[in-house]
Amino acid sequence: MNVLILGSGGREHALAWKISQSPECDQLFVAPGNAGTLQVATNIPELGKSFDSQGKHQIGEFITKHDIQLLVVGPEAPLVAGITDYLKEHEAFKELAIVGPDMRGATLEGSKDFAKEFMLKNKIPTAASRTFTIDNIEEGLKFIQSKSLPIVLKADGLAAGKGVIISQTYEDAQANLKDMLLNDKFGSASNKVVIEDYLKGIELSVFVLTDGKDYLILPEAKDYKRIGENDTGPNTGGMGAVSPVPFADENFLKKVEERIVKPTIKGLQAAHIDYRGFLFIGLMNVNGDPFVIEYNVRMGDPETQVVVPRIENDILPILFATANQRLASERLKISKEIASTVVMVAEGYPDAYQKGKEITGITDVSEALVFHAGTRDENEKVLTNGGRVLAVTGTGKNIQEALDKSYSSVQKIVWDGYYYRKDIGQDLLTL
Template sequence: EGAPVVVGPSKAGAALEGSKDFAKQFMVRHSIPTARYQSFTAETVEEGCKFLETLKAPYVLKADGLAAGKGVLIIDSLDEAKSSLREMLGGMFGKSSATVVIEEFLKGIECSVFVLTDGNGGYRILPVAKDYKRIGEGDTGPNTGGMGAVSPVVFADKEFMRKVEERIILPTVNGLIAEGITYRGFIFLGLIEVEGEPMVIEYNVRMGDPETEVVMLRIASDLLPLLDAAGRGNLGDMPLAEDPRFATTVMVVSGGYPGSYSKGEIITGAEDAVNAILFHAGTSRTGDGELLTSGGRVIACSAYGKDIDEALANSYAAANTVNFEGKYMRRDIGLDLKKLS
């Protein structure tokens, strides 16, 4: 009824993702736990090199602007970090790296927390997930858009989430209001657990892939009324119930991804996957209905289970049923969490 409702941040709010420098300054202003950092430009490159000397390896360099997910370098050698800083400030990522954020490396295990906010202090915390970004097993090789995800996350227990809400979510939501920034939509918190304490690695201003494919499975409430209420600035006491089951996603990708890969390969078996929900990412259909690959990440094979083992078995059964020339998937999704449980 009435005017259309937009669920998403204002331009000022979107800077939480659009500018790494703004996000880090925001966290410092509101005492939100994050890695030590400083920002540098071409004029201050020598100071940047000196700051690198105060940190321990590995060194984290981030292009301030959006660089298609490729603007973060993690480097083991101090000399290499200095030369990479010079290259980035010299235009490696165009305008995106006119400012570079250098920060200390945090060692721990990561998870993703999504919060739906209504801009007036109302928010709901969505089911917590963990994603797997690198192409190779054991988290090796280049980053991708995401090779799989698991929810819930064993270490994100009640006590951990109490700290997340108290130290990160509340100061973020209240900080946006205090700064006069209208934010009605999803805030993604990329968190790392360092010796039991949550710290923020980054913000995104949207749902994240491939976590969304497990988070959506675990939302038991009807999402549409929640989105409508958030967009209207009135979440009030609307419930967001969680499905108690585990949900997992295994992504099947084109051979060669995230480098060059072929498109137009014939996909078979997608209709035969049982006990799974297939999210099509890089697929297309021919005029006569034949399913073809049309991207690097082809299908997200998502499934429920009473525990992590059953959910993964269902996801992998579907991923094994879907076939096309050059298909690849990671076989170790969720293994690190199984070791913790």
């Protein structure tokens, strides 16, 4: 089977690493890819950077030329832009298996407002909220005064994981609302702003693979979003992750399945949304009860880097079955080992940072997996090419053993101006 993965991050490297191990995989391409995917697949650097009509056409041409049988869409942008719809509308691709929902399904991530309405309609537990635009900003400013502190503000559209602000004062919340709606703080993503109640609890992510009818629940994970230790500073795309999550016991995960997963799948069916792919459910555990913070329509990054290594069986037949609505016959075999990943980022991230720094020491790592995110290969050297650069994943019989492998491996990798959090997973050691 010839497979094409769209994307260039750590998530895509982890998926490529796993798919490349399948005896059913003949040729594996990643577009545009990074220096890590280059080790397990063929990169197509000129592809997958744009998803306008020309970009979609070029992807279609590549699929035809290389007889691609399975397309796995890694990030959210091509899904929100309608890559799945484009390919399904063309007769030439009617046999192509696609892991990734259509544009309507992708709106679950593409619009926080849409997701909130979906949850309300399907009685899925979530924080109370209202949505505001520039047209009713004065009403929004008054609404803030009626809420309890802290207050959560979310950009409605895609903001690379950075469009959520938790304000500790009314003045800060009002200033942020103005900044988002009047000054385009997150560009067009904040043309609408969702203001919602703050949920006090412990955050985690549950991942579902669905063919639109049946589903498999993948290993859950806990992500660490803030740039600073002890969860301080601005949000990032993710600074580390651990899987499984100690507080997500069988009873809690059963609640997630009954109260959230099943009604979500039924809600998609009722809305006639053709959803075949990954569904990321961001949750808050509030006194033992799950509440949905957000939906994402793809795997998380860096959660993929701890979820995928725990899947013991061949993932390629499962992905192919997902795309062809034959998931009912598939089963997952999950390792009981703990996985942790520590993300190494460029100095200055999530604000301005430099690219093009040479990375050394990756080949010295022997007891962990190094997944590339923001990297590129140049003259057989690995250079930084993004804010989040590498995710270093260790596994072990317990959290401490996994973390020890991650951190001892991180210490072998060097470039000018790197940074990583030194407290990933520490909060889980006492649970």
